[in-house]
Amino acid sequence: GNSVTQMEGPVTLSEEAFLTINCTYTATGYPSLFWYVQYPGEGLQLLLKATKADDKGSNKGFEATYRKETTSFHLEKGSVQVSDSAVYFCALSDGGGSQGNLIFGKGTKLSVKP
């Protein structure tokens, strides 16, 4: 079945450091890929998405590229801020229409120190 694997956390970085959170997936067909972020005490928010191979999703300085050849969707940011501290979830959607179920990875907790 479809699945998502994320790098284990927690990840601790200093402010302005470069961030990479690895995500790989297993899926039949061509799923859409997502990164969701969960700030402390809040619900999940969509951070970015990509719907086909070689698409790059970007938002708030974060980027991720849909790599079909390596089945990956790694999240990157060039310079993290303290306010980026949160849990990041990689997810795939196994189809639109009435079957747009999201399958999530386990999440990676990021802590950014000043």
Added chain:
Amino acid sequence: EAGVAQSPRYKIIEKRQSVAFWCNPISGHATLYWYQQILGQGPKLLIQFQNNGVVDDSQLPKDRFSAERLKGVDSTLKIQPAKLEDSAVYLCASSLPGAETQYFGPGTRLLVL
């Protein structure tokens, strides 16, 4: 635009008791999802509604969990009787019909003692 509303935010019960969670999706969102998020894991889909019909409930433990969306708007998820392993955050999400982007509520954190 108001987001997805959920209540209560926190609930503590003893095992074998019953509990119910409520969700009001974003206006106009016909598709509604309930997820279970156990500590340290990603959310797992329990049930998906399209209007007031069930699209997918294959991962819902039907011996103790039930959900309804009678008027195609708000929804209730019930657990009866609760077990210790039901301790988790229960997330509600909604989306426009056919859309892949889901919008999540703040969740209900359940602790079963």
